[in-house]
Amino acid sequence: MNPIQIALLGAGTVASGVVKVLERNREELRRRAGREIAVAAVAARNPDKARAALGGALPITSDFEGLATRPDIDIVVELIGGISPARELVLSAIAAGKHVVTANKALIALHGNEIFAAAQARGVMVAFEAAVAGGIPIIKAVREGLAGNCIEWIAGIINGTTNFILSEMRDKGLDFATALAQAQALGYAEADPTFDIEGIDAAHKAAILCAIAFGVPVQFDKAYVEGITALQSTDIRYAEKLGYRIKLLGITKRTEQGIELRVHPTLIPANRLIANVEGAMNAVVVQGDAVGPTLYYGKGAGSEPTASAVIADLVDVTRLHTADPEHRVPHLAFRPEAMHDIPILPMAQVVTAYYLRLRVADQAGVLADLTRILADAGISIDALMQREAGEGEGQTDVIMLTHDTTEARMDAAIARMQALPSVLAPIVRIRKEELR
Ligand code: HSE
Numbered sequence: 001m002n003p004i005q006i007a008l009l010g011a012g013t014v015a016s017g018v019v020k021v022l023e024r025n026r027e028e029l030r031r032r033a034g035r036e037i038a039v040a041a042v043a044a045r046n047p048d049k050a051r052a053a054l055g056g057a058l059p060i061t062s063d064f065e066g067l068a069t070r071p072d073i074d075i076v077v078e079l080i081g082g083i084s085p086a087r088e089l090v091l092s093a094i095a096a097g098k099h100v101v102t103a104n105k106a107l108i109a110l111h112g113n114e115i116f117a118a119a120q121a122r123g124v125m126v127a128f129e130a131a132v133a134g135g136i137p138i139i140k141a142v143r144e145g146l147a148g149n150c151i152e153w154i155a156g157i158i159n160g161t162t163n164f165i166l167s168e169m170r171d172k173g174l175d176f177a178t179a180l181a182q183a184q185a186l187g188y189a190e191a192d193p194t195f196d197i198e199g200i201d202a203a204h205k206a207a208i209l210c211a212i213a214f215g216v217p218v219q220f221d222k223a224y225v226e227g228i229t230a231l232q233s234t235d236i237r238y239a240e241k242l243g244y245r246i247k248l249l250g251i252t253k254r255t256e257q258g259i260e261l262r263v264h265p266t267l268i269p270a271n272r273l274i275a276n277v278e279g280a281m282n283a284v285v286v287q288g289d290a291v292g293p294t295l296y297y298g299k300g301a302g303s304e305p306t307a308s309a310v311i312a313d314l315v316d317v318t319r320l321h322t323a324d325p326e327h328r329v330p331h332l333a334f335r336p337e338a339m340h341d342i343p344i345l346p347m348a349q350v351v352t353a354y355y356l357r358l359r360v361a362d363q364a365g366v367l368a369d370l371t372r373i374l375a376d377a378g379i380s381i382d383a384l385m386q387r388e389a390g391e392g393e394g395q396t397d398v399i400m401l402t403h404d405t406t407e408a409r410m411d412a413a414i415a416r417m418q419a420l421p422s423v424l425a426p427i428v429r430i431r432k433e434e435l436r
Contacts, residue, residue, distance in 0.1 A: 003038035004318045006101075007067045009089055010079035011042050011050035011060070014103055014130070017307030018077065019054050022314075029311070033318040037311075043067040064089055069096040075317055077310060078102040087111050094118045094126070099321070101313040103130035103306055106195075109204035109220040112211070116331040123325040127313035132205040133158050133282045135305030136298040137312060142286060143212050143333040149288030151213040153253035155266075155435055158205040160280035160300045161189045161196035162228050162248040166265075167278040170236050170245070176229060188280050188301075199227035199248060199263040206250030209284075210261045214254055214342065215334030219261065222344035226264040235357060235428055238399050239267050242383060244355070245275040246430065258345040267355050267401075267432035274435065285435060293435075348408035353382065353432040355401055358417065359425035362396040366422045370398065377413040379405045395424060401432060 008015050022029065022037055030036050041059040044050030050060050061067055068076050068089045076093035078100060080086045086107050090100050091114075100119070102108065108115070108128050119126045129139045133156065142151065157163050161183055168179040180197065183189040195201040207220040228248050239246050244267040253260040268275045273295055277283040282300030287293050299305035320328050330336060360366050367386075374381060383401040402410075414427050 001035040003036035004033070004074045004321065005038055005040040005072055006075045006077055006314065007040055007070065007073045008042040008077050008079060009064055009068060009086075010081070011044035011054055012079065013303045014306045014310065015042065015079045016053050017303030018079070018310050019058065021304055021307045021311055025311075029315060033315045035318060037314050037318060040073055041067055041070075065092060068093040068098070073098055074321065075099045075101060075314060077314070078104055078107075079310075080104070081106070083107060083110060087115075090115055090126070091118055094122050094124055097122060097124060099125045099127070099317045101127045101310055101317060103128070103310055105131040105201065105204040105208065109207045109218060112208065112218040112332075116336075119331065120336055125317050125320065125328060126331055127317055128208070129313045130306045130309035132208050133284055133296070133298070134160075134300040134302065135308045136282055136284065136296045136300065137309065138209070138284050138296050139212065140312070141294070141296060142209065144329060146286060146288050146291060146294070147333070149290045151254070152287040152289055153251065154209050154213055154284060154286050155249050155251045155274070155433065156206070156209065156284035157247055157274065157277050157282055158250045158284065158300060159196055159199075159202040159248060160282055161193060162199075162202070163277065163282070164188050164280040165197070165228065166231070166236070166246060166248065169231070169233050170240070173233055173237075175233055176231055197227045197229050199225045202248060202250045203263045206252055206261060206263055209250065210252035210259060210344075212333040213252060213286075214259055215332065215338065215340050216259065216342055216344075217339060218332070219344050222261060224262040224264065224347040224350070228265055231265050232428070234397075235355070235430060238357060238385070238387070238397070239355060239430075240270070242355075242385065242399070242401060243270050244268060244432065245270050247275065247277075249433070251433065254342075255345070255351070257349060258343040260350050261344050262347065262350060265430050267430055268435055272435055348406065348411070350407045351404050352407070353402055353404050353434070354410055355430040355432050356399070356414070357428040358398045358400075358423055359395060360398055361422040361424060362394050363422065366420075367398065369420055369422065370400075370417055373413050373416045374400075374402065377405070377409050379403070379409060379413055
């Protein structure tokens with residue numbers, strides 16, 4: 001059979017990994033896919049630079065739109081990143097009857113519904129394994145491997161940059177700014193690391209996982225997003241004394257009231273496997289009603305790990321290229337006509353446990369005032385610790401772990417505690433999940 005013809009849009013790190021691995025594993029891939037996967041051409045903003053990066057043999061053009069719609073191309077691989085022109089090019093490719101493979105989490109998180117509807121109407125596939133957790137085949141696992149389950153929740157370390165920073169803060173006692181500078185020096189963080197450290201990149205991925213887990217549209221705009229910029233190493237140390245690690249988790253959970261979709265620093269028990277995922281690695285726990293918890297671990301970024309996911313999609317698309325569109329796996333795991341409109345809950349309705357740190361005056365009655373406010377709010381304390389603050393006369397840190405409560409109740413209780421004259425600094429609140 002003739003090779004299937006692919007066009008690469010973009011010539012960066014992932015594209016060079018795709019070219020390299022396609023070449024290295026050419027025979028193995030032909031045995032898997034039934035035909036060769038051939039790179040017909042590459043579109044790059046700077047063709048000379050791309051030629052140097054990808055090797056001289058590939059035709060390289062700067063006409064992205066022309067390549068995305070060229071008649072001989074079967075699959076367009078979008079590796080540009082960002083929203084524009086990636087969105088326009090993907091829609092043009094679909095309109096021209098091309099299948100699309102993309103690693104673009106922001107694009108799928110923000111415009112996935114529009115893109116999947118266009119692909120459905122045109123009878124083409126859009127595959128996006130590389131958009132979540134890089135080389136970990138988590139889309140395939142949730143969408144197909146766990147199809148027998150009602151998914152109950154997913155919790156993942158799905159941003160390697162922030163996990164590296166948190167690992168450095170814990171291991172070496174570094175503050176956030178120093179750990180970030182190290183991540184940048186080692187090439188983990190982007191020059192503008194905002195999307196990573198503010199939790200936006202993780203929220204893009206969590207929104208995609210939410211959709212394929214529960215059969216709802218992709219709803220990044222409903223996600224609660226809190227990054228790690230305000231996290232202090234003091235809290236990492238106190239959490240450790242209490243038997244917890246702090247990780248930036250993307251969490252999505254089905255509850256009777258609706259679906260939770262949130263990204264925030266989270267205390268998790270130190271003895272959970274996922275708590276021990278260090279450095280730039282990613283890991284995702286998926287809880288299914290039949291299978292129980294399953295854990296997926298691996299590299300969430302990088303040239304060849306991401307290429308691994310892109311090429312798996314290429315093999316899938318090649319195998320299903322001639323199949324009746326009705327017989328393909330739905331883009332969002334559930335058939336489009338069977339999607340649910342279960343609401344994504346506002347953060348005020350989310351139920352979780354909390355870690356609180358309060359800098360207070362070290363005098364009689366302070367603890368009683370604090371615990372009275374929590375008791376009035378119906379919030380039960382799980383653990384309590386007091387430490388000399390080591391700075392300033394007559395001050396101390398009170399650290400509390402609570403049982404589950406709603407965010408709204410906790411907000412109200414924190415506001416009341418903050419108003420006490422004996423509370424001397426802004427109260428630190430970090431959510432806690434047992435991941436049972
Ligand atoms: N910036 C991302 C990370 C890259 O740090 O995980 C992969 O999406």
